[in-house]
Amino acid sequence: MKPNRPTVLILSSDPSFFRELTENWPKGGEAPEFVLLEEDLCRELERDTYDLAIADAVNPEKRANLRHALAAAGKPAIVVHSDTSGDSCSIHGQILELRHAPQSWPMMPVFLGREILRRGQAEARASESSRLHTAADAEATLGRYMVEMYHTVNNALTSVLGNAELLLLEPGLPAAVQAQADTIRNMALRLHEVFQRFSSIEKELSLVARQSGKGALARAAASGS
Numbered sequence: 001m002k003p004n005r006p007t008v009l010i011l012s013s014d015p016s017f018f019r020e021l022t023e024n025w026p027k028g029g030e031a032p033e034f035v036l037l038e039e040d041l042c043r044e045l046e047r048d049t050y051d052l053a054i055a056d057a058v059n060p061e062k063r064a065n066l067r068h069a070l071a072a073a074g075k076p077a078i079v080v081h082s083d084t085s086g087d088s089c090s091i092h093g094q095i096l097e098l099r100h101a102p103q104s105w106p107m108m109p110v111f112l113g114r115e116i117l118r119r120g121q122a123e124a125r126a127s128e129s130s131r132l133h134t135a136a137d138a139e140a141t142l143g144r145y146m147v148e149m150y151h152t153v154n155n156a157l158t159s160v161l162g163n164a165e166l167l168l169l170e171p172g173l174p175a176a177v178q179a180q181a182d183t184i185r186n187m188a189l190r191l192h193e194v195f196q197r198f199s200s201i202e203k204e205l206s207l208v209a210r211q212s213g214k215g216a217l218a219r220a221a222a223s224g225s
Contacts, residue, residue, distance in 0.1 A: 006032040006117050007049065011039040011066065012056030017080075020106045021054060025114075032117060039066055045073040052116055053077040054109055058100055070095050076116045078109050154195050161188040 010018050018036050025031060032051070039055060039062055053070055057063040057079045070077040071093060079097045088099040096116075098109060164185035168178065 006051040006121065007035060008032045008113065008117075009035050009037060009045075009050035009053040010056075011037055011042050011053060013038045013040065014056055014058075017056045021110060024106050024110050026110075030114070030117075042066060042069040045069055045075075047073045047075050050075060051120055052113055054113060055079045057081040057097075067092065067095060067097075076120065078112055078116075080105075080109060150195050154192065157188050157192045157195065161185060161192065164188060 010021060012018055018034070022034050025034075035050065039057075042055070042065070045053070053073070053075060055066045055070065055077060057066050058081060060081070060083060063079065063081050063083070066079055070079065075094065077095045079095060080100050081097060082100050084099070086099075088101070090097045096112065098112070101108070164181050167173070167181040168185065173181070
C-alpha cells in the first residue's frame with residue numbers, strides 16, 4: 001500500500017451498495033478515494049490500482065467468481081454475502097467474507113475496511129522506514145570505507161609528493177626526467193586536494209555518532225524516570 005491517500009475499490013452493480021458505504025465512511029484526512037466497478041468486470045483486477053476491495057456478493061452466483069478474482073489480485077478484500085448456512089464472518093487469505101446483516105450494515109464493513117487500511121498504511125510506513133534505514137546503513141558503510149581509504153591513500157600520496165619534490169631539487173637533472181617528476185608532483189597535489197575533502201566526511205560521521213549517542217542516552221534517561 002502507498003503511504004498516501006488509499007484507494008477503495010467497490011465492486012457492485014447496485015448503486016445503493018456504493019452509496020451507503022461511501023456516505024457512512026467518516027470524512028476527513030483519512031478518507032480514501034472510492035472507485036466503483038461492476039462486479040461482472042472483476043475478472044482481471046490490477047493489484048496496483050487499489051488498496052482495498054469491498055465486493056457485493058449478495059447474489060450467491062457471483063460469490064465464487066468474486067472470490068477467485070480477488071484472490072488472484074492478492075490485495076485485502078471484504079466480500080459481503082447473504083449465505084446463512086455458514087459462519088457470519090470467515091477469512092480466506094486476504095479475503096474477509098462477511099454476511100450481510102441489516103442491523104450492522106453498512107457500519108461493520110466500514111469499520112473493518114478502515115482498520116484494514118490503517119494496518120496497510122502502517123506496514124507501508126514501516127517498509128519505507130526499513131528501506132531508508134538500509135540505504136542509510138549502506139551509505140554509512142561506504143563513508144567509513146572511504147575514510148579508511150583516505151588515510152591509506154593520503155599517506156601514499158604524501159610519500160609520492162615528497163619524493164617528486166626531492167627529485168626536482170637534484171642538480172643537473174635531464175629535462176625529460178624533470179618534466180616527468182613535475183607531472184608526478186602536480187598529479188599528486190591534485191589527488192591530495194581531492195582526498196582532503198574526505199576529511200569532512202570523517203567529521204560528519206563523528207558528529208552523527210555523537211548525536212546518536214546523546215539521543216540514546218536521553219531516551220534511556222526518559223524511560224528510567
